[in-house]
Amino acid sequence: MKLIKPLCRGFTLVELLVVLAIIAVLAALLYPVFAQARMKAQQTQCLSNQFQLGLAMQMYVQDYDDRLFPCVRWTAKDPNNVTVFSRALGTDINPQPISGSAGGFALLWYNLMQPYAHSTQIFRCPADGHPTLSPNSSGRSLIARSYVAMRPVEDLALPQIDKPALSMVLTEKWGIAANGEAISDCWVEPFNGDFNVAVATGKMALAGNRHDGGLNCTFFDGHAKWLSAAVINRSKDLTGCTLVHEYPWNDMCDKSLPGCTNTADDPTAGGNVCNLFTYP
Numbered sequence: 001m002k003l004i005k006p007l008c009r010g011f012t013l014v015e016l017l018v019v020l021a022i023i024a025v026l027a028a029l030l031y032p033v034f035a036q037a038r039m040k041a042q043q044t045q046c047l048s049n050q051f052q053l054g055l056a057m058q059m060y061v062q063d064y065d066d067r068l069f070p071c072v073r074w075t076a077k078d079p080n081n082v083t084v085f086s087r088a089l090g091t092d093i094n095p096q097p098i099s100g101s102a103g104g105f106a107l108l109w110y111n112l113m114q115p116y117a118h119s120t121q122i123f124r125c126p127a128d129g130h131p132t133l134s135p136n137s138s139g140r141s142l143i144a145r146s147y148v149a150m151r152p153v154e155d156l157a158l159p160q161i162d163k164p165a166l167s168m169v170l171t172e173k174w175g176i177a178a179n180g181e182a183i184s185d186c187w188v189e190p191f192n193g194d195f196n197v198a199v200a201t202g203k204m205a206l207a208g209n210r211h212d213g214g215l216n217c218t219f220f221d222g223h224a225k226w227l228s229a230a231v232i233n234r235s236k237d238l239t240g241c242t243l244v245h246e247y248p249w250n251d252m253c254d255k256s257l258p259g260c261t262n263t264a265d266d267p268t269a270g271g272n273v274c275n276l277f278t279y280p
Contacts, residue, residue, distance in 0.1 A: 045126050046127060050217070054169075054223060065157065069109045070086045070154060071249075085154070132145045148172070169218050173185065217238075
């Protein structure tokens with residue numbers, strides 16, 4: 001008996017093109033879903049980072065008489081001459097310089113958190129493509145940092161803050177400004193326009209609202225949450241302007257303070273958001 005060999009037939013070019021077209025359509029439909037899921041995962045990881053920083057901050061505050069870390073700054077021309085702004089020492093008008101980079105860098109807020117955080121990874125948001133390489137306690141730029149401290153709340157003690165659940169301590173920052181320059185700031189200053197939102201892009205000036213138009217924030221009571229840029233700028237508590245009014249540094253400005261010259265009413269135009277509010 002003669003066996004009939006089955007006829008083997010391959011794909012035609014038209015059939016192959018149809019299959020590829022179907023795959024391309026499915027990929028186009030699913031890519032935004034996968035991209036959105038990835039961004040949401042990054043936002044969740046960032047929020048987890050800030051929650052851990054909130055716990056570290058709570059332990060730090062307990063060890064330092066319920067007082068938050070001070071504001072520390074230095075100039076790029078002379079990084080060894082570090083200035084510490086301290087309300088606790090009564091030096092907000094005449095801040096004290098500390099010579100020696102090791103001693104000064106050790107006082108930066110993220111280095112003060114290290115003994116409690118036990119990790120440098122939690123200082124970077126996974127969605128931040130341009131984290132700032134920041135100096136560690138020895139002055140070596142090894143810490144990739146996406147977060148900044150809120151200047152109005154720095155060096156305040158718990159009894160001085162009426163609304164710890166609304167007083168932001170840490171939030172996110174951009175790594176690159178709109179003009180292309182790197183942003184290396186350690187703090188955000190609402191009275192200097194850092195929360196201003198550009199009309200064309202919807203981006204804040206310094207604060208990094210990279211998560212669906214909002215940003216993750218850590219509060220004085222230790223909790224962390226996502227907030228939209230609009231919600232922050234509508235609140236004198238969330239912006240820190242209440243604390244600017246109650247406990248001003250010598251360089252802070254709101255319309256109720258003598259010598260305040262920035263009276264622009266529109267924060268999107270570069271004005272002082274703290275001038276938009278009334279205070280009791």
